[in-house]
Amino acid sequence: MKAPIDFYFDFSSPYGYLASTRIDALAARHGRKVNWRPMLLGVAFKATGGAPLPSIPLKGEYSRRDFLRSARFHGIPYNPPDPFPVSTVAACRAFYSLDDTDARLNLARALFKAYFVDGVNIGEPGNVSKIAGGLGLQPDMESQAVKDRTRAEVDAAIAKGVFGSPYIIVDGEPFWGFDRFEQIERWLREPF
Amino acid sequence: MKAPIDFYFDFSSPYGYLASTRIDALAARHGRKVNWRPMLLGVAFKATGGAPLPSIPLKGEYSRRDFLRSARFHGIPYNPPDPFPVSTVAACRAFYSLDDTDARLNLARALFKAYFVDGVNIGEPGNVSKIAGGLGLQPDMESQAVKDRTRAEVDAAIAKGVFGSPYIIVDGEPFWGFDRFEQIERWLREPF
Numbered sequence: 001m002k003a004p005i006d007f008y009f010d011f012s013s014p015y016g017y018l019a020s021t022r023i024d025a026l027a028a029r030h031g032r033k034v035n036w037r038p039m040l041l042g043v044a045f046k047a048t049g050g051a052p053l054p055s056i057p058l059k060g061e062y063s064r065r066d067f068l069r070s071a072r073f074h075g076i077p078y079n080p081p082d083p084f085p086v087s088t089v090a091a092c093r094a095f096y097s098l099d100d101t102d103a104r105l106n107l108a109r110a111l112f113k114a115y116f117v118d119g120v121n122i123g124e125p126g127n128v129s130k131i132a133g134g135l136g137l138q139p140d141m142e143s144q145a146v147k148d149r150t151r152a153e154v155d156a157a158i159a160k161g162v163f164g165s166p167y168i169i170v171d172g173e174p175f176w177g178f179d180r181f182e183q184i185e186r187w188l189r190e191p192f
Numbered sequence: 193m194k195a196p197i198d199f200y201f202d203f204s205s206p207y208g209y210l211a212s213t214r215i216d217a218l219a220a221r222h223g224r225k226v227n228w229r230p231m232l233l234g235v236a237f238k239a240t241g242g243a244p245l246p247s248i249p250l251k252g253e254y255s256r257r258d259f260l261r262s263a264r265f266h267g268i269p270y271n272p273p274d275p276f277p278v279s280t281v282a283a284c285r286a287f288y289s290l291d292d293t294d295a296r297l298n299l300a301r302a303l304f305k306a307y308f309v310d311g312v313n314i315g316e317p318g319n320v321s322k323i324a325g326g327l328g329l330q331p332d333m334e335s336q337a338v339k340d341r342t343r344a345e346v347d348a349a350i351a352k353g354v355f356g357s358p359y360i361i362v363d364g365e366p367f368w369g370f371d372r373f374e375q376i377e378r379w380l381r382e383p384f
Contacts, residue, residue: 056241065366069384
């Protein structure tokens with residue numbers, strides 16, 4: 001069995017969401033599994049001096065248009081979330097508080113859908129709890145152990161060089177952006 | 193005849209160079225011509241708070257790898273230029289000093305090839321002159337009229353919302369990045 005693909009993303013990243021709808025099928029076509037690894041873009045921005053896209057003059061307006069157009073181009077449901085972006089600390093902690101891989105994956109998919117399709121503000125811890133509850137999950141967002149685990153995961157991502165979302169690592173090779181999926185597909189067949 | 197495509201780029205932008213090798217064929221497949229419009233990323237960065245990619249922690253290292261990998265992926269010759277990036281004010285002025293469209297296009301292609309394939313520093317006005325001379329062109333980089341014309345072109349680009357390179361506008365629809373060429377291709381068939 002080949003090594004799994006690392007899939008880093010922020011729960012309030014539109015391109016991260018778009019990638020989340022395709023990454024498992026992409027990996028499966030090449031006999032791979034995917035490690036979903038939510039991170040916090042805000043922490044990465046401290047390292048790179050970056051800022052949330054909507055806050056940047058010119059680029060912000062363009063991005064809102066590109067989120068929608070890219071979703072249409074790929075046939076992925078997308079309703080512009082409002083507020084946007086939101087803090088995803090609670091969502092991230094809820095994810096890492098779960099030990100079971102399937103439970104984590106189900107929660108992650110449900111959070112993305114809630115925010116980018118159903119208009120639910122996943123920046124609110126109460127909404128994260130409700131979404132998890134609907135899946136029969138009871139994540140912990142408050143214990144120090146979970147806070148520490150989340151922080152360690154996010155710090156490890158930055159240490160790996162993760163500065164954006166989505167950020168995919170295949171056998172040590174990093175790919176930034178949903179628009180690198182074709183390069184990832186070829187790389188999975190054979191590094192070039 | 194349908195309206196031409198506007199192709200904005202900075203002469204020291206790797207993704208702008210990659211796009212320059214494909215934009216005319218892309219447009220021609222859909223019965224379009226291309227207006228090549230060099231601009232100065234440094235001026236755009238003042239509007240967006242942006243910075244040259246190589247200067248950004250994490251993102252800079254990633255980008256150097258992605259320039260090379262994207263060139264290999266698309267089968268485009270690319271030798272990492274050094275120094276990088278360079279000021280492209282002289283290159284831009286030389287381009288806009290020419291009135292003939294074919295002469296402009298020939299000079300632009302030659303400048304890109306010199307910098308990204310042949311290792312010539314096009315930040316040096318003397319090298320711009322030599323490259324132009326090899327094509328039988330004598331561009332003006334010094335007159336106030338050319339300086340003013342260049343400044344007006346760059347300001348007009350920023351006013352159109354151009355914040356990166358390449359930046360392509362098709363019938364009012366903006367596309368940022370060589371990685372949007374597939375979306376452009378579909379848009380040229382039919383807006384979606």
